[in-house]
Amino acid sequence: KQEVTQIPAALSVPEGENLVLNCSFTDSAIYNLQWFRQDPGKGLTSLLLIQSSQREQTSGRLNASLDKSSGRSTLYIAASQPGDSATYLCALTQGGSEKLVFGKGTKLTVNP
């Protein structure tokens, strides 16, 4: 059974710092992996989607990487801002299913 783990559960950094959020999974046979952002009381917003054949995706200050062989993905946030404060979740799908399996997220706080 696929399990997705995100460590740490919470992270606090000063504004301007570059940071990395981690996601690990137990079964490397994935179809794609997504990173989401969730603000309090809101739904999830998709940030980046990496197909299994890709190594990374970039959008603005965000860069997500995928290493299937080691069962890891990272989300790199450059020059963090207070507006980046949110919970970040990774989720993946596996062949033959649209089902997203989620990690429990990392709650990020960027302090001014």
Added chain:
Amino acid sequence: DAGVIQSPRHEVTEMGQEVTLRCKPISGHDYLFWYRQTMMRGLELLIYFNNNVPIDDSGMPEDRFSAKMPNASFSTLKIQPSEPRDSAVYFCASSFRRILNQPQHFGDGTRLSIL
């Protein structure tokens, strides 16, 4: 586009009552998903539909839960009878064609409290 629309945003009801959650997916999307989020278990898929047909309902907790999608623009998730342990945030999401590797788009959720 208006995004995925869920109603109600909040629901408080007593144990034993019937609860109906509603979802309008993004127009043109052919997949619709229902998720439940709790502190203990995180986000879990309950059921998903493709072209209005249920594909995977293995996450539905028990017979008290049922979901329908009568047409491409509307879906309901019903709990009858409701229990306190059903208290959670329920999200609906939609997406378009897996082959294009499109992300799932989520609604703002329904916060359900069963007293």
